[in-house]
Amino acid sequence: MARSSAELDRVWLEQFPEVDILLDSATIQKRVSELAQQIARDYEGTFPLMVGVLKGSVPFLADLMRAVPFRVACDYVAISSYGTETTSSGVVRLLKDLDTEVVGRHVLVVEDILDTGLTLQYLMGLLQERRPFSLKVCALLQKPDRLKAPITLDYCGFSIPNEFVVGYGLDYAEQYRNLPFIGALRADSAED
Ligand code: 5GP
Numbered sequence: 001m002a003r004s005s006a007e008l009d010r011v012w013l014e015q016f017p018e019v020d021i022l023l024d025s026a027t028i029q030k031r032v033s034e035l036a037q038q039i040a041r042d043y044e045g046t047f048p049l050m051v052g053v054l055k056g057s058v059p060f061l062a063d064l065m066r067a068v069p070f071r072v073a074c075d076y077v078a079i080s081s082y083g084t085e086t087t088s089s090g091v092v093r094l095l096k097d098l099d100t101e102v103v104g105r106h107v108l109v110v111e112d113i114l115d116t117g118l119t120l121q122y123l124m125g126l127l128q129e130r131r132p133f134s135l136k137v138c139a140l141l142q143k144p145d146r147l148k149a150p151i152t153l154d155y156c157g158f159s160i161p162n163e164f165v166v167g168y169g170l171d172y173a174e175q176y177r178n179l180p181f182i183g184a185l186r187a188d189s190a191e192d
């Protein structure tokens with residue numbers, strides 16, 4: 001018999017005892033499907049372009065787009081943000097641009113987490129200059145206490161407290177992206 005998502009989360013946790021679960025995989029999947037239904041209602045008949053921000057948004061975008069039951073396109077950007085392993089400096093730079101023209105398109109940016117908002121402020125400005133028909137943003141997580149830039153999410157999965165999280169695409173030193181849940185690293189395992 002197939003294992004439940006809770007049993008699978010427990011198996012993963014045995015391998016990663018330094019992680020405390022914040023959002024388990026069932027909770028994430030339920031919320032992703034609610035967001036997808038909202039997006040499907042708003043974009044039906046428009047052939048939107050979903051823009052994933054590498055690398056953290058990959059699992060989220062993969063699950064989200066497969067829950068939108070009509071034609072969508074997807075493309076990716078990569079943005080570097082200088083800083084330490086757990087805090088960003090706010091200095092951002094485009095590492096990989098889109099392969100797709102956005103002029104006249106309905107563009108939905110899909111991001112893993114809105115922290116200070118400086119990355120999204122930079123990206124939304126860049127895309128807006130290219131004259132999309134519409135430009136919205138969906139983030140799985142946001143940390144409201146940390147926001148510095150004037151960014152409002154059009155779609156938001158969860159608001160979380162101000163702590164460093166990993167899993168479901170989010171990394172610490174390129175680890176933990178493949179966890180099916182989102183968790184917090186114990187303080188002694190993620191030092192600045
Ligand atoms: P912002 O520009 O909004 O401060 O930061 C956005 C980027 O910083 C996110 O796309 C993500 O890559 C990284 N980031 C912010 N908070 C966290 C966190 O709690 N955990 C991880 N793994 N990355 C984070």
